[in-house]
Amino acid sequence: MxxxxxxxxxxxxxxxxxxxxxxxxxxxxxxxxxxxxxxxxxxxxxxxxxxxxxxxxxxxxxxxxxxxxxxxxxxxxxxxxxxxxxxxxxxxxxxxxxxxxxxxxxxxxxxPLAGISATIAAEAAQASLRTEDGRVARLSIVWERPGIRLGFLAQPLSATSVEAHLRETPAAADPNSRSPVLPVQDQLVLRASDLRLGEGSPLRLMLDAELTAARPIRSFTTWEKGGTAEIRDLVLSDSTGDVLRLSATLSPGRDGRLYVAGTLTTVCPASVRAAFAGLPPVSEKRARRPVTLAFTAVPGVSADVAPPEAGKPPPPVRAQEPDCPRLR
Missing domain, CATH: 3.10.450 (Nuclear Transport Factor 2; Chain: A,)
Structure with a gap:
């Protein structure tokens, strides 16, 4: 046993x-x-x-x-x-x-830049941060039903939700390169649902942007010396589809202003021109084909969109579609 x-x-x-x-x-x-x-x-x-x-x-x-x-x-x-x-x-x-x-x-x-400020307030917000080698590998923030104020806009913004994603991608410019394009140092993605400017209609926002500079951005001076902010794609849309899509380059000026230049495509050109000019909203049907417009702006000072060509008839519209949304 x-x-x-x-x-x-x-x-x-x-x-x-x-x-x-x-x-x-x-x-x-x-x-x-x-x-x-x-x-x-x-x-x-x-x-x-x-x-x-x-x-x-x-x-x-x-x-x-x-x-x-x-x-x-x-x-x-x-x-x-x-x-x-x-x-x-x-x-x-x-x-x-x-x-x-x-x-x-x-x-x-x-x-150093006039009008470049932002305030966002929300009852609930959540952020996640991941760091790597002393840099922000990913920072994500979601605000629920925030109220937003931008220094260059007279009217407040509101939304059901806003989310932001930021990554630092430090890189040094190639001293032997002749390209005027500087390396991307930071990447920013913004998403918003039911975004309203003042009394405007609710819209969806999608924005992809980058900061470029000769070396990693550790101060405003680093970015100011030849750096830019590149809006690769900004889209405003509603349930019918895209209302506006634009790309632009933002550059700091020596006079303490931010200068913006780019192009946009829209099915609501009259509404966009009125919004850029700070005029009351207009009644407009959506165009059958998007119209491409050049624009320039100094935030908080002026915004100009290419005017309609003299003698050119307005684009044909989609009579059965909803009116263009109110932008402000």
Whole structure:
């Protein structure tokens, strides 16, 4: 007869010992990760901000009281206020975090450029940040039902949701290249649903843009010296289809203004011209074929779209389609 003890005779508490040891070891490891997050919050949040960290055993969750973050540089001014901030992080992944904001308002301003400022306020917002080698590999933010103010627009914007995605793609210009095109340093994608300017109709927005410069952008001066912002594609559409599609180049001027030049295609040329000129909305049927127009603008100062050609009849319209949407 075998003398090997039966598993049924081993006390239950003996089988639980490895599990208990594992929990204790993981708790001490988790505590170390918690302390790292606590230190990061202490270095980021202003003095007087309160927070607590929980989430054992699977995650780290930091909940703060009211938050007021601000930055004032030579060119960039930024501020974030929130009633509460919740930071979630997997303990072993310090390069990735998800941040939820309640009752937040964020504002940005490029002080050397007149009118280039933005403020967005929302009751709920969520951001995810992934860093890599000290750069932003991906920053994504979603605002729910935000109110938006742009410094160069007299009327406010509103939307059901707005999402932004930013990536830093640092690169150095080839000193031997004769191409006037500088490398892309940052990429920006914007999406918005039910976007309204003032009393305008709700539209969908899709924007893909890039910042170019001779070297990675660490200051406004770096970008100002020959850099541009390239709107590769901006589309405004409604349930009927595209209303406007444009591409443009934005360049900083020595006079403290931002200069914009590009082309757009639209099925509502009269409505677009009225919106650019700041005139009251017009009644217009959609054209059967998109019309291509050149435009220039100095945000907050002027915006000009090529006028209709003298003597040329207006484009044929789609009589059975809905009227053009109100743009403002």
């Amino acid at each position: 075998s003398s090997t003890p039966s598993l049924a005779r081993i006390p239950l508490w003996v089988t639980l010992v490895p599990l208990a040891v594992g929990v204790v070891v993981w708790f001490f490891l988790w505590t170390g990760f918690r302390d790292r997050l606590d230190q990061a919050l202490a270095e980021t949040l202003p003095a007087g901000t309160s927070w607590s960290i929980r989430g054992f055993p699977y995650r780290l969750e930091a909940r703060t009281g009211p938050v007021a973050l601000s930055y004032e540089g030579k060119a960039l001014r930024a501020r974030l206020d929130a009633r509460q901030m919740i930071v979630n992080r997997q303990p072993w992944r310090t390069d990735r975090q998800v941040v939820n904001l309640e009752g937040s308002q964020a504002s940005l301003a490029l002080q």
